[in-house]
Structures are given as structure tokens and as C-alpha cells.
Amino acid sequence: MLFTPIAELDPKSTNAAIRVRIIRKWEFRGATNDGPLRHVNLILADEQGTAIHAEIQAALVADKGSLIQIDKVYELKRFRVAPSRNYYKPVDNSMMIQFTLYTQAKLVQDPPPTFPRYAYKLTSFENIGNNVDNKTYLIDVLGILTEIGSLHHVGYNNSNIIRDIFLKDINNTSTKVTLWGHQASSFSVDNNCDENDNKPVVVLFVGCLAKRFKGEAYLSATAACTWYFNPDIPEAQVYYSKLVNTKLQMIRPEATEQEFQASQTLNIEDKTIEELLQLDPDMFPQQGFKCTVTISRLVQDGRWWFPSCIKCNKSSS
Structure with missing residues (x-):
């Protein structure tokens, strides 16, 4: 054929x-x-x-x-x-x-070895900040794994789980990749390096978005994100050559009871808007409910409101 x-x-x-x-x-x-x-x-x-x-x-x-x-x-x-x-x-x-x-x-049974195993287009760490407003392409990066952050909850009623991964490039420029949900809880280097030999691990992350928080640019994983440890790609060969006989003390999270609890997905019940309106607010569970909606229209001439302090008018918590 x-x-x-x-x-x-x-x-x-x-x-x-x-x-x-x-x-x-x-x-x-x-x-x-x-x-x-x-x-x-x-x-x-x-x-x-x-x-x-x-x-x-x-x-x-x-x-x-x-x-x-x-x-x-x-x-x-x-x-x-x-x-x-x-x-x-x-x-x-x-x-x-x-x-x-x-x-x-x-x-295809027994395909030839000529098919690539990776699809990527690398962005340098220095250019991540320039891509914060670029929504055309997802971002791929390559770097040395220096720290694996602990799992922790964020969002309304701590409904989301995240983990921060820290990398540095060949020029020692650092960046952060934030993983969410299952990606955060499943990230592990246990099968790719021995904790005792401190051998550096090179990681290729693909499918990220550039974002900015408190003035600092970072990468946030999307559903398309995945990662490859010590990938066999030309750009990684520079790292392997430089890191021969090099030791790197990677910072890892401690396996605490708090992290174990954070890794457990909260069971949040789905509700429609109609069902929420019929509920007694005092009967809401602590974790709340989940409601998926589509914004059909924005009121341009109406003012937004929020619970505030009657003295200073700042948002109340």
C-alpha cells in the first residue's frame, strides 16, 4: 500500500x-x-x-x-x-x-525503527515569559530535575491537587512546572533514578501553558501534558555530556500522612443549578458541590457585588 x-x-x-x-x-x-x-x-x-x-x-x-x-x-x-x-x-x-x-x-506488526518516539518543539526557559499571552501553541521544555514539590490542595474548599516541579537548563536558568490532579499525584522518578547515587535526571515536558503569578513566569500543565525522563533526543545529548560523573542532590518530598491525604481525590457530588437553588444553604456539605455551567451572556451595564466589610468595604472572608 x-x-x-x-x-x-x-x-x-x-x-x-x-x-x-x-x-x-x-x-x-x-x-x-x-x-x-x-x-x-x-x-x-x-x-x-x-x-x-x-x-x-x-x-x-x-x-x-x-x-x-x-x-x-x-x-x-x-x-x-x-x-x-x-x-x-x-x-x-x-x-x-x-x-x-x-x-x-x-x-502494524514489527514496524521499522524509523518512527520517532517524541513530538516536541522546545522553548528556552528565557522565553517562557514572552509566551504568557501566546495561546497559539502549547509549550515544550527540556531541563534537569532539581526539586519535586509536595502534593497540596488549592482552590475552593481545597478541591484541586497540585504539585510543583522545578527544573534548570544547561545555563542554570530555573523554571517551575505545576502539575494538576492525577498528573500531580502520579509524578514519580522512582523507576528512573536511585535516590542514593544522586545521578541527575533530564526531563522533557510537553503540552504546557505559560502563565504568570506574582510577577514570575512559570508553566502550567494541561490535559495534553506528559513527560519523558532522560529522553533519547538530540537536544538532551548536551546535558548527558555535561552531566557525566556529576552528582546532583535532588530535593524530594517526604512521604507524610498529609501528602497521602492530599493525594486522595475528594468525592464532590455533581448538582445542576436547579438542584442547588432548591437546597437549604445551611445543609451544604463542607466540600461543597460541583456544578458545570456555560456562561451564556455577560451583563455589561451591571455592577459586580461581593460580601464586604461594612467599615472598610474590603472583601470579607
Whole structure:
């Protein structure tokens, strides 16, 4: 079978067949990542090293999504090619692939070793601050792992779990990556380094957003975020050469009872607006309820209000 290179795909490629490795796979459940499943996302790469974003809508996930596994190579055909969205793009490609009811995926047995295992476009630590307002692309970075922060709760009624990861680059410039929810609780280097030998660990983070807090730029993980320890990529070779026979005391969190409790997901009940309005406010549980809504209109000529102190007019807590 003749396969079309990803670089040659366009919306007219109605009968194209491609052979690709599944580089990444993640679910999208809305901005807070805890709503109903909207679509499953894939990063595909062909033998030429070109990557493209693919999407499987929620209605097709049970039929199509379960067939696709990370790191496997597939022959895909009967898919739709469309212009990629111009916001939060996980790879640099003007096109994307959309699975349809008729999309076929055939697993390739014993594929050649020419398919890439990573899809990334590195941003230097110095340029993270310049990308805070850039919503076109997600950000990928490479650095040495220097500290793993403890799990802790944030947000309303401590409903979110986060963990801060600290990196430094080859020039000793530092940055922070904040992981959320399951990503925060699952981050571990136990299988990649021995705590006693202090050997440096190089990490490739992909799928982040640049943000700023109290004047400091940092990276925040999105649903598309994943990480690779000691990746086999050309940019990492500089680190490996420099770090030969180097020891680095990585700061790790202590396994405390508080962190164990923080890792447990709170069971917050879903409610509709109608159900919330019928509840007695004094009967609300301490953790509150969860309500997913869509903002349909903003009142431009109305003033915002909040509970405040009657003397100083500042927000009351």
C-alpha cells in the first residue's frame, strides 16, 4: 500500500492512507478537566518525522478510541483532514486529522525503527515569559530535575491537587512546572533514578501553558501534558555530556500522612443549578458541590457585588 506523508495531507486528501506511530493520547473534558468527555486527542508521527494532531469525538471513542494504543504503529485510512485550530496547538502543523465513523486503524506488526518516539518543539526557559499571552501553541521544555514539590490542595474548599516541579537548563536558568490532579499525584522518578547515587535526571515536558503569578513566569500543565525522563533526543545529548560523573542532590518530598491525604481525590457530588437553588444553604456539605455551567451572556451595564466589610468595604472572608 502507498502511504501519504503527513506533510502532504490537506482537506482534499479524502482517500489518503497514512502509517504512523501514536506518540501521545489524552482525554479532553473541558477547561477544568473534570467534566464529561468531549474528545480523545492523539499525536501521530510518520517515518519522515512529521507530527500531526488527531481528534476522536466522544460519540466515537468507544468504537475507535479503545483501538488506539500509545507507542503502537497503525495504518490509518478513511479519516478527515481539516485545518488545525489556531489556539493551544500541541504540534506545529497547519492541518489536523478527525476520525469519522468510517475511519479504519490497522495495527502494524514489527514496524521499522524509523518512527520517532517524541513530538516536541522546545522553548528556552528565557522565553517562557514572552509566551504568557501566546495561546497559539502549547509549550515544550527540556531541563534537569532539581526539586519535586509536595502534593497540596488549592482552590475552593481545597478541591484541586497540585504539585510543583522545578527544573534548570544547561545555563542554570530555573523554571517551575505545576502539575494538576492525577498528573500531580502520579509524578514519580522512582523507576528512573536511585535516590542514593544522586545521578541527575533530564526531563522533557510537553503540552504546557505559560502563565504568570506574582510577577514570575512559570508553566502550567494541561490535559495534553506528559513527560519523558532522560529522553533519547538530540537536544538532551548536551546535558548527558555535561552531566557525566556529576552528582546532583535532588530535593524530594517526604512521604507524610498529609501528602497521602492530599493525594486522595475528594468525592464532590455533581448538582445542576436547579438542584442547588432548591437546597437549604445551611445543609451544604463542607466540600461543597460541583456544578458545570456555560456562561451564556455577560451583563455589561451591571455592577459586580461581593460580601464586604461594612467599615472598610474590603472583601470579607
